[in-house]
Amino acid sequence: MPLPGAAAAEELIFYVNGRKIIEKNADPEQMLLSYLRKRLRLTGTKYGCGGGGCGACTVMISTYEPASKKIRHYSANACLLPICSLYGAAVTTVEGVGSTKTRIHPVQERLAKCHGSQCGFCTPGMVMSIYTLLRNHPEPTSEQMTAALAGNLCRCTGYRPILDACKTFCKESVCCQRKVNGKCCLDQEDNLFDNEEKVSTSLFSTDEFQPLDPTQELIFPPELMRMAENQPKRTLLFRGERVTWISPVSLDELLDLKAAHPEAPLVVGNTGVGPEMKFRGVFHPVLIAPARIPELNVLKYTDDGLTLGAACSLSRVKDILTDAIAEFPEEKTRVFRAVLQQLRTLGGEQIRNVASFGGNIISRKSTSDLNPVLAASNCVLNLASRGQKRQIPVGDIFADGVGNNTITPEEILVSIHIPHSRKGEYVSAFRQAPRRENALPITNAGMRVLFEEGTDIVKDLSIFYGGAVLTTVCPKQTCWTLIGRHWNEQMLDEACRLILKEIALPGLAGDENIDYKKTLMVSFFYRFFLEVSQSLKTMDPCHYPDIPVEYRSVLQDFKTRMPQSIQIYQASDFILTFQSPQDPIGRPVMHQSGIKHATGEAVYIDDLPSVDGELFLATVTSTRAHAKIVSIDTSEALKEAGVFDVITAHDVPAANEFYSSDEPEIIFARNKVICVGQIVCAVVADSDVHAKKAAAKVKIEYEMLEPVILTVEEAIKHNSFFEPKRKLEQGNVDEAFETVDNIIEGQICIGGQKHFYMETQSILAVPKGEDKEMDVYVSTQHPAIIQEIVAASLGVPANRIMCHVKRVGGAFGGKILKTGLLASVAAVAANKTGRAVRLILSREDDMVITGGRHPFIAKYKV
Structure with a gap:
């Protein structure tokens, strides 16, 4: 190549x-x-x-x-x-x-x-x-x-x-x-x-x-x-086992590289490409790092706005816009202010310091907080390929939905032009997320309106939403219909109706998430209506009506203040x-x-120094909720570099299950799986990277079984209850209800919750060399039960297993029984191989294996 x-x-x-x-x-x-x-x-x-x-x-x-x-x-x-x-x-x-x-x-x-x-x-x-x-x-x-x-x-x-x-x-x-x-x-x-x-x-x-x-x-x-x-x-080149990294120093060289490797992504902060490769299994044999190219780091003020290089970090863009807002009159900086508002809550400082402005745009992710406001504001992308340069509006890259190919694989984004706002032009940006900072939005929006000079008649209107569907979307028909209308409540009512009619959200009717997103979309436009109305009122107090007192709180931002408390x-x-x-x-x-x-x-478990000959374990978990295991093919996994062995239920010397209630906890699934995330087998290798790569190569063939129960409602429907059923009864309830004047009844639903301790499940099992004695270093709240479970799985007296707990990096009840199961997996692997085995779950494996706190449904009748 x-x-x-x-x-x-x-x-x-x-x-x-x-x-x-x-x-x-x-x-x-x-x-x-x-x-x-x-x-x-x-x-x-x-x-x-x-x-x-x-x-x-x-x-x-x-x-x-x-x-x-x-x-x-x-x-x-x-x-x-x-x-x-x-x-x-x-x-x-x-x-x-x-x-x-x-x-x-x-x-x-x-x-x-x-x-x-x-x-x-x-x-x-x-x-x-x-x-x-x-x-x-x-x-x-x-x-x-x-x-x-x-x-x-x-x-x-x-x-x-x-x-x-x-x-x-x-x-x-x-x-x-x-x-x-x-x-x-x-x-x-x-x-x-x-x-x-x-x-x-x-x-x-x-x-x-x-x-x-x-x-x-x-x-x-x-x-x-x-x-x-x-x-x-000079150009820097680094070659790994599978991937080559190239860092060019000139735009011409970058364009030549992109022509030769059109599918190679450009990596600046690795906040987009990195998670894709790690969590979604996307593989790129060539990575191009353009951060040192001057044209991609440009800052240029022009008569109609400013141009920023695509490799500029989001933190740098934030600082530049802050300076520009202080320098230029308010009338010219409304686009800058709207973009800056989104930047304040986009990721955390660590992400903004490395993530690039251009990368956030070019990824075209629906969850981008910047793309809706940039598109609505008519920002321009400066593109280049070998022998060609061109400009396109940001909104064009979303015109045809997910399959949009406006930008060819050979093209790169060089810079972004953000225009000054004009007289009579107003721009706003909105987002709603599960938490205010460092969280992906549920829905976001960018909106811009331009009025005929000195009036409230809409001359141009642009609305873009993100998070609602798979990419950023614009209700164009709505915008065209509202041109020429006065900015009043009649226009507001029609705009809300048209937006909901034009933007079809994927999902079933009555879906709470869909209903919530629809509410947010309308709420964003309503707030935009009030913001613009307030600006018009400020501009001409005599001509435009006051905003009712009860609605003014909508216009107030939630200020971030240092919290106060007293103990x-x-x-x-x-x-x-x-x-x-x-x-x-x-x-x-x-x-x-x-x-x-x-x-x-x-020192936490994974901080312990490596033991001589230590192996690393990666789990292979079920991808089915209820299925029969037809076959497990480990041939490809065993061919991977550094792989030592594959551990299955057949390698457990004694008990492959333990009881904490009437239902057993199974260490390795043998004939069937009963939930997604159940451990089927495990791979041990000379590094965690090799173990994880090999684990991904294990092929399991399933035959689906019925019923598949995924919710509490489905469990009730199929009469699937934990035993023993607990029942408290006094008197004849049915007769009592027949004699009362009023009955109140309903139900309360509480969703499940992950424990999300900061330190994932961590175990180091070290065989001592005789009588199946083993030291188990484990992050747990209950070392005694870990000792019992591991001893039972190995078929030895509990005094042969020594559990060490120095400290725990958070647990909240989540490091007891599942930790025992995982400790047994590591101990069985250490027993079979005769080597120390380190098992440190990745966050995604931890979330899927350990389950969490159960959801509840409570029905009451009083």
Whole structure:
């Protein structure tokens, strides 16, 4: 396969925590997270989800820009960052920030002393997000602090104590500024319990904190500066086992590469291509990284707007638009404001810092928050291919739905032109998601209206919706019909009717999700109507009517403020005088492992050093809800590189099931499967990558069985109940109902819920070499039951199995029985192979195997 402009594979040069790394065999498929943890043994950076959604793997990336002679620090998700993208960069992990062996950084100290960790698994990521912000803004505002943490999840501590630690770095007051009764709200909180005896509200003393000194931070490596300034730019090429990475330096070279490899994706932040390859099994033999090409990083102001390079990060676009809004008059920046509004909640900081503006557009995903507003605003795409350049409106790439081929495979998006808004033109953007930040939208929208000069007559109208169907969609007929209409309630009523008529949502009639999306679509247009009406009223107060008072709240944005709280406890000064110094009652004691959580030195199961000859296990799970297993073909899996063996039910020495109730938990499915996610077999190999690739090659033939029960309603219909049925009865209920005046009846439905602990199910089983003795290192809430289950599966006395639990990275009830099942899988594999076996579930496997909390339906009659 010819690779234009590329020479022999390069050495990858970058720095980690001030240490130079030279990687001679850089694999484009290897992410920074696995490289840090497995090659460099820096285990403070954690695996939480693998998809950039939790922030547990946050690191700081630093790069030098020779043109401006500035160093840029930004946070990023190590789980999505290919190591090949780090040429010439410096990486800082939680270990590089501070440690108990050297010095603890103020961020780490304050998180621990403000009680900001509980299980501690998310804490290193929190540290890195805060630390990166402080490197850029040593005295941040509360808004900057809350934005910096939007990409980090915490499941057990909650965010209050974490934000308490953050507030100590913010120099501004976090007061509400309302001064109710002439007093500051903070003073009122402080004085609220002054008159109460034996009560304290102080959880920590800020006098104990060491000051933040920006001059003491790790410097950017001078060698990388010299490389950036003195080395001529050249094409970089890295070859892995399956994938080749090419990073060109000129637009012409990029176009030649795209002509030779039209199906090769362009990768800047890897936030789109990465998850596709990882979670959906999409394979690309060639990846092209265009981030170093000047034309793709352009910023150009023109008379009618501004042009931004397609490789610009979303964070850079956000900063550029913020500056432009401050510079230009309001009338010209309405498009900028609408785009900026969507950028504030698009992903977390870590995603925005690496994801490209062009990638978000060109992926044409229905869930893109930018595409509807860019299309509605008549933004223009500047495209190029070898020997040709052209421009098209953003809306054209959605014109024919999912199968749109407006952009050919050989073309690339060079830049995007965002126009100034005109007099009498109004633009708005909307989104509704399960949570406000770092979540994909349920539905979003971009809307623009242009009026005839000095009137409220619609001259042009553009509406685009995302999330409703498979791609961004425009109700064109509705827009055309409303041109020439006055902007009034009659127009509003007709617009809502036409939108619902024109946009057909896929799904069954009466589907709650479909009904909700329809409601959102109409609600977005209603809010747009009110926003524009308010603007018209402001422009000409005498001519346009007031918006009714009861509707004005619709126009108010929800402002992000640093949350306030107060904790009350009985002070130790008032407890019995003979209280022991070791007695924690009445004393807000720091978590014993708090400092180690914050420095990344706390050891979890997957942080344990590798055992000599250790194997990695990947599970093969059922894809059917209820089926007979006809055959299991492992031949292709066994041919894969690094594969040691395949483990099935036939390899279990003793009990292949255990009982926690009347229904057994089955370790390996033998003849049939009873749910999606049931373990059928497992592959052990010399690496987790090889094990997972081989597991995907196992072929299972099923024969469907009836009934297939997927909901509580279906279980009731088929009389499928757990035994014993519990029944409490007193008197004759039927007779009682016949004698009453009123009867109230109905039902309550509660959906199921995943436990979503930050640390996935993790087990390391180490055979001791005699009498089937085994050490099992496991993340569990109940080591005794794990011991019993593993011993039963191996057919040995329980005293031959030693369970070790140092700490658990969250559990919430989800690391008991299923952990026992998984520990048995690992133990059976270790018993058969005679090797240590490590089983660390990926987030997607964890979600499908462990089930979760059950849904409920309760019917009542009173």
